[in-house]
Amino acid sequence: MAKLYFYYSAMNAGKSTTLLQASYNYQERGMQTILFAPKIDQRFGNTIIYSRIGLKQEAVPFDDQLxxxxxxxxxxxxMSNLKCVLVDEAHFLNKKQVSELxxxxxxxxxxxxxxxxxxDFLGEPFEGSKYLLTWAEELTEIKTICQCGRxxxxNMRIDSEGNPVTKGAQVQIGGNESYVSLCMKCYKNKVNKQEEITV
Ligand SMILES: [Zn+2]
Incomplete structure (x- = not known):
């Protein structure tokens, strides 16, 4: 039976790679997939999902109106054999869209x-993730490692000097250069002490 799945993680855990691999697994077996990615991610153009290890596939851009x-x-x-829909950066979905999915x-x-x-970088839940965590029938964590090994x-947003950013808009697209994934202990230490971060 088809289900709604949510694969969640911190930044830079390889979510896009996992998504592209899952899509490939369907296609390899002759099944069709549709990929969605947010329109706001302009880093690599509108409609391609790239993974950091070189995989890529075309995606349908979504905004909050889709x-x-x-x-x-x-x-x-x-698409007579459409078996799977995959959504990258699904935290940007709104409540209505999670319901549609x-x-x-x-x-x-x-x-x-x-x-x-x-x-987000202040530790607040994204709307999409809040409802995915509540309504998805299967939850899977994609793990990533803090600099301390935990x-x-x-997700800490950092400035060009590596200092934590504690104000600003929730949405600011960036990869390694503007975010670092931390365990709760290191996150609190750095926010509290404004320690310099080694990326
Ligand atoms: Zn840590």
Whole structure:
């Protein structure tokens, strides 16, 4: 039975790589997939998901207006073997869109795999992740390691000198250069002490 899945992690844990591998596994078996990525991610152009280890695949850009259910239902007219929908940076979804994705699994019988962060750089939950953590039928953590060796769960935004940034907009796209994944203990230490971070 098709389900809604949420693969969550901190920054730089290899979410896009895992997504692209999952899509490839379906395609290798002759099944079709649709990939979605947020429009706001302009780093590599609008519609390609790149992983840091060199994989890439075209994606449908989404903004907060896209109705995922209507879009995917329409595509089933021409994609007779559509078995899986994959969403990169799924923390940027809104509540309504998470509900639509859930409907894709339960009503259309198509698996939905979402990949995203749990919290922003201030430790606050993203709207998409809040509802994915609540409504996804399967939750899987993609683990990453803090500089101290513990599991990294927090995303710290850092400035060009490596100092923690504790104010600013929730959305600021960046990779290694502007974020570092830390365990809770190191995150608190750095925020409290404003220690210099070694990236
Ligand atoms: Zn740590």
């Amino acid at each position: 109705n995922f259910f209507e879009y995917v239902e329409e595509r089933t007219n021409t 859930s409907d894709i699994a339960t009503e259309l019988g198509i698996a939905v795999l979402c990949y995203g962060l749990r919290s 599991k990294g769960i927090m």
